Amino acid sequence: MGRTTFGKFVRGSVAVAALACGAVALAQTLPDSAVSALSIDPLALSKMLADYRRPNTIPESADNPTTPYKAQLGKMLFFDPRLSGSGSISCASCHNPSFAWQDGLAKGVGDHGHVLGRHTPTILNSAWAEPLFWDGRADSLEQQAMGPMLAAAEMAGSPEKVLETINTVPEYRDGMTKVFPGEKLSVENVAKLLAVFERTVVSSDAPFDQWVKGNTNAISDSAKRGFVLFNTKANCASCHSGWRFTDDGFHDIGIAGDDMGRGKIVAGIVQLERAFKTPTLRNIVQRAPYMHDGSVRTLEAVVDHYDHGFIQRPSLSDQVKPLHLTDQEKADIVAFMKTLTSMDAPVEYPVLPR
Ligand code: HEC
Ligand code: HEC
Known part of the structure; x- marks a missing residue:
């Protein structure tokens, strides 16, 4: 439902190969201390992290x-x-x-x-x-x-x-x-x-990417716990998947309002009513306010929305359910999202020709 064809694009075949063997490479390189703070098996964590490796080429x-x-x-x-x-x-x-x-x-x-x-x-x-x-x-x-x-x-x-x-x-x-x-x-x-x-506007490495590459100290223990929650109990990764944290698909996550979103483009499918494209989470902390209507002001409020704040209606994605997160778990997920900000050189404004 999400993507259109990528056939006309020259995709980075090198990048795809690198992604495929990521799990093995990571399992060998992640030191034990990377996982000691987490209640997750190191191999399972390596596999999880491998899904988020950055590609090497731009399509x-x-x-x-x-x-x-x-x-x-x-x-x-x-x-x-x-x-x-x-x-x-x-x-x-x-x-x-x-x-x-x-x-x-x-x-x-x-x-x-x-x-x-x-x-x-x-x-x-x-x-x-x-x-x-x-x-x-x-x-x-x-x-x-x-x-x-x-x-x-x-x-x-x-x-x-x-x-x-x-x-x-x-x-x-x-x-x-x-x-x-x-x-x-x-x-x-x-x-x-x-x-x-x-x-050419591509985000460069964020602290999270450094962690994926094996730098144990790149992000806090809270952010590491947040990453695991993001992929497990909180179910965020079912839509925010891959290195850009999006499936480029369309989902109704229960935001109030009359905008029919994807439902206006593709009629007759109830799940596409009020469905919007999953946004990337790269540099998310710099990009408030959030959602297609800018109605959610903070990342804390976003997490509360998914925890219990969404509207139940026939078009609501079946991936959105009450989460019953503790305050600590919510804080961990926010801490994780804050590690997705790239460490870019400042953008140079062009001098315009006359
Ligand atoms: C069913 C798929 C789905 C799930 C599950 C999901 N999201 Fe989303 N997310 C979306 C979509 C779609 C939007 C945009 C919705 C809109 O604008 O109406 C969104 C928006 C966001 C935004 C705002 C991004 C922006 O640029 O405005 C953040 C932050 C976010 N989600 C984080 C999370 C977190 C954290 C979780 C887990 C607790 C999560 N999402 C679970 C699909 C999902
Ligand atoms: C007045 C503000 C405004 C200006 C000026 C503007 N945009 Fe946008 N842009 C938007 C809004 C709002 C949307 C989302 C509209 C929607 O989804 O219906 C958007 C969407 C986009 C998207 C889609 C991003 C995505 O992930 O789906 C791209 C790319 C984009 N604009 C590029 C441009 C370019 C190139 C120009 C100049 C030719 C431009 N925009 C001028 C406000 C603006």
Whole structure:
């Protein structure tokens, strides 16, 4: 139900092989002290951890291969408000690197202060995140990027406005002629450059990854207990799986509201009503408030939601059940989520060409 085909993407075969033999490698390298604080068998822990190893390569689109020059042009365009109707809003206004590529608001605010219907998601690790949007309505980053440039509520642009900007800025005009030889300037190709840049926005190692690699002291005992709970009693990993902590699937977790989510895209399946795409948990502590409507303000409140705060209704996922977590267990799960913040170098804002 979750993913669309990945057939058109060149997936990292090296990464997949590395994931497959991770369990064995870890069982040999994890020192005993890594597990002494936990009531779990070391081999079982190694197997659990192996599911979270980071891939070694970034997927790219076969139709739109990644090159450093395309990424550089795409980055400038991502930060350039001249693509918008008013000349004042860029992709980065809402997907702001200072807020882990979100905006820190409950719901996005677009052109003329128009409040959007949903919370702005991060573009971090979006190379792996297709299908895109909370309801999965875009199959690729290329397709997604067309939307906000032209949507009245977001950037209020028009194909004419976008192409006028490209035409009047020699670096954009010449750059696009160079990377798309023989093609006319088009909004589709601007979207391709934005997509290439987005694929380069990848979170680097977090303390959690250091622990996966065998550094026993990288995270606290509380966070280690939280990781085990996340994978066992609390059942979080049934949806937040893999190194990005998402199955890229759609689930109703019982948040109040009328937004039908995936149910509006795929009609007639009760489990997809009010179902939204499982968000990544990478850099989660930097990305409050939470959920598709920004209605949950803290990680503590998120854990309380799963413990007992969800709405029972026919579409509710059968993976969401009362958890009866103790206060210590809740604190452990939050401590674990706080270890998912990558230790990135600060993002350099591009100087925009005139
Ligand atoms: C006014 C704020 C705003 C602007 C400007 C904006 N976005 Fe978004 N973006 C959003 C919101 C809100 C969503 C979620 C909408 C939904 O799911 O229905 C979103 C979703 C996305 C997603 C999907 C992420 C995922 O994991 O599903 C990507 C990628 C994205 N935007 C890229 C861009 C690009 C590229 C631009 C510039 C061309 C841009 N955005 C401009 C607010 C904005
Ligand atoms: C049935 C699948 C499922 C399970 C089980 C699940 N989640 Fe989620 N999680 C989701 C979905 C789907 C959303 C987005 C829901 C929405 O916005 O309406 C979400 C949202 C979140 C968010 C907010 C992310 C953001 O960027 O806004 C956090 C944090 C989170 N979950 C943590 C957890 C923890 C901790 C557990 C275990 C206690 C857990 N989840 C169990 C599917 C699940």
